[in-house]
Amino acid sequence: MAAFLEVQNLVKSFGTNTVVKGVNFAFEKGEFISLLGPSGCGKTTILRMIAGFERPTSGSIRVDGEEITHLKPNQRKLGMVFQAYALFPNLTVGDNIAFGLKIAGMPADQRRARVEEMLKLIGLPGFEKRFPYEMSGGQQQRVALARAIAPKPRLLLLDEPLSALDAKIRVSLREEIRAIQQDLGITTVFVTHDQEEAMSISDRIVVMNAGNLDQTGSPHEIYNRPSTRFVATFVGQLNTLPEASFGPNRAIRPELISLTPRPETDTTLTGTISDVGFLGSVVRLRVDVAGTPISIDTFNSHALTPPQRGDTVTLHLAAKDVLTLGA
Amino acid sequence: MKSDKFWAWLVFILGGAYFIVPLAATFEFSLRMRRGTYSFDAYASVFADPYFASSFTYSVVVGLFTIIVGILVVVPAVYFVRLRMPWLRPFMEFVTLLPLVIPALVLVYGYIRLYGSSSLIPFTGSVLGTDILLTCAYVTLALPYMYRAVDNGMRTIDIGTLTEAAQIAGANQLQIIGQIILPNILVAILSGAFLTFAIVIGEFTIASLLNRPAFGPYLVGIGTNRAYEPAALAIISFIITWGAMGMINVLGRFAPRTSARTD
Numbered sequence: 001m002a003a004f005l006e007v008q009n010l011v012k013s014f015g016t017n018t019v020v021k022g023v024n025f026a027f028e029k030g031e032f033i034s035l036l037g038p039s040g041c042g043k044t045t046i047l048r049m050i051a052g053f054e055r056p057t058s059g060s061i062r063v064d065g066e067e068i069t070h071l072k073p074n075q076r077k078l079g080m081v082f083q084a085y086a087l088f089p090n091l092t093v094g095d096n097i098a099f100g101l102k103i104a105g106m107p108a109d110q111r112r113a114r115v116e117e118m119l120k121l122i123g124l125p126g127f128e129k130r131f132p133y134e135m136s137g138g139q140q141q142r143v144a145l146a147r148a149i150a151p152k153p154r155l156l157l158l159d160e161p162l163s164a165l166d167a168k169i170r171v172s173l174r175e176e177i178r179a180i181q182q183d184l185g186i187t188t189v190f191v192t193h194d195q196e197e198a199m200s201i202s203d204r205i206v207v208m209n210a211g212n213l214d215q216t217g218s219p220h221e222i223y224n225r226p227s228t229r230f231v232a233t234f235v236g237q238l239n240t241l242p243e244a245s246f247g248p249n250r251a252i253r254p255e256l257i258s259l260t261p262r263p264e265t266d267t268t269l270t271g272t273i274s275d276v277g278f279l280g281s282v283v284r285l286r287v288d289v290a291g292t293p294i295s296i297d298t299f300n301s302h303a304l305t306p307p308q309r310g311d312t313v314t315l316h317l318a319a320k321d322v323l324t325l326g327a
Numbered sequence: 328m329k330s331d332k333f334w335a336w337l338v339f340i341l342g343g344a345y346f347i348v349p350l351a352a353t354f355e356f357s358l359r360m361r362r363g364t365y366s367f368d369a370y371a372s373v374f375a376d377p378y379f380a381s382s383f384t385y386s387v388v389v390g391l392f393t394i395i396v397g398i399l400v401v402v403p404a405v406y407f408v409r410l411r412m413p414w415l416r417p418f419m420e421f422v423t424l425l426p427l428v429i430p431a432l433v434l435v436y437g438y439i440r441l442y443g444s445s446s447l448i449p450f451t452g453s454v455l456g457t458d459i460l461l462t463c464a465y466v467t468l469a470l471p472y473m474y475r476a477v478d479n480g481m482r483t484i485d486i487g488t489l490t491e492a493a494q495i496a497g498a499n500q501l502q503i504i505g506q507i508i509l510p511n512i513l514v515a516i517l518s519g520a521f522l523t524f525a526i527v528i529g530e531f532t533i534a535s536l537l538n539r540p541a542f543g544p545y546l547v548g549i550g551t552n553r554a555y556e557p558a559a560l561a562i563i564s565f566i567i568t569w570g571a572m573g574m575i576n577v578l579g580r581f582a583p584r585t586s587a588r589t590d
Contacts, residue, residue: 074494074497074498079495080492080495088489100496100497148495151496
């Protein structure tokens with residue numbers, strides 16, 4: 001199957017500053033793709049080039065086999081949701097959702113039906129007469145989502161759509177976005193700096209670092225088989241293991257170390273607990289192993305008395321879980 | 328505490344008197360046309376003068392055209408400078424302040440030299456041409472006010488993101504300005520429009536030197552030839568101007584709310 005969204009050798013420079021340094025990726029129809037990376041890594045610039053707001057210095061972008069690199073944004077048939085909602089303040093919710101349909105010349109009765117369908121989809125039926133300022137941030141962002149998908153775009157672009165919302169809404173809305181995306185089967189590109197967000201909703205993640213693409217893969221691959229040191233440290237927690245006993249550049253995830261032996265564990269380390277962090281379902285311990293700090297995540301349990309600072313403990317881990325970090 | 332309030336009130340009353348006493352005196356004088364008693368005879372005389380109605384109507388029409396041309400020039404200019412060429416803003420600020428620095432007299436002499444009946448573009452050769460020239464001059468005079476009103480209006484909305492949101496939905500530049508930007512800054516534009524109107528209604532120099540029958544020259548003519556009517560006219564134009572200012576305040580309450588709540 002041919003790729004639906006294909007980016008080739010994409011480069012973007014602002015003056016002498018190159019922010020996207022030759023990025024390639026190809027994804028299939030219906031996939032939910034996250035562009036993940038710290039701020040300034042070029043992820044937003046890539047999204048804006050796909051949308052047409054920035055002109056690539058070189059390289060090409062194809063959607064469904066069509067070269068769109070040099071099309072204007074209003075010719076690309078894409079939908080986009082912005083961080084700051086960007087609803088039109090002078091229009092009602094209904095008119096906001098119908099805006100793209102009206103521009104496309106859809107007759108009024110069909111528009112009304114589509115708006116109603118969209119409002120039902122985002123769980124805000126009966127809101128068409130409201131104005132954006134009468135709604136909460138979460139509601140506004142759902143309307144922005146409805147506005148983006150109402151004209152049935154080929155691609156849905158999400159530019160950190162959850163960053164302006166508070167933590168609880170953020171989690172519920174991301175689940176909602178994922179559900180709607182799977183329901184409609186719409187190919188989606190989601191930009192975020194939040195690795196947990198990317199892991200929880202993506203089919204595939206593109207990890208960006210300083211303008212380069214470091215790794216592309218499923219959340220499972222990215223987390224368990226990070227291809228670069230940057231990916232390993234940016235996604236999830238990581239312990240660097242003492243060089244004396246493991247060799248250079250060896251690391252392990254905190255949840256793969258336990259205080260009691262498990263069938264697969266074959267290696268032990270001894271250390272002193274320097275800190276105990278109670279996170280609810282998880283207890284995070286910091287253990288000092290001959291000067292190397294190691295974090296361990298264990299599940300909270302009613303039966304167990306939590307370890308104390310200063311306790312000497314034995315850490316059990318499996319050699320196969322140890323990651324070797326590349327450059 | 329108490330003395331603080333005393334001084335505050337004193338300053339307030341002195342300041343108020345500075346504005347109100349001359350106004351009250353003018354009003355009182357305008358009522359004294361009939362000997363020995365107060366009357367509105369001066370006002371009746373003003374309204375009975377056919378030149379009052381014709382010159383006022385002329386200025387209102389020129390004012391409306393000035394507003395339309397001003398909006399068509401300023402709104403797209405401010406929009407594109409804010410969106411695409413923000414480095415041009417200091418230059419724009421400077422240029423739009425020039426009409427306040429350059430006397431209207433200099434402006435109109437320049438116009439007459441450049442567009443006089445013996446020039447290559449003889450605007451003043453016909454009545455319509457002169458009216459067009461007058462309108463253009465007024466657009467220039469009102470530029471500092473119109474520019475600032477529109478610029479303030481655009482500051483309150485995120486024109487960059489709104490433009491992008493409309494673009495990705497398929498809208499072209501004209502649809503964006505007409506359907507998204509204009510309606511959102513309508514109140515700001517109206518306040519600029521009322522300021523423009525207030526300026527055009529009272530303007531004398533340019534209208535007089537271009538020899539157009541505007542309200543300003545009429546006011547001055549009456550002022551030099553009559554005793555009580557000028558006072559009545561002053562009160563009338565004062566009411567018109569303040570009516571325009573009042574409308575700005577009233578319309579301000581209908582400004583679109585663009586709060587971005589994050590809950």
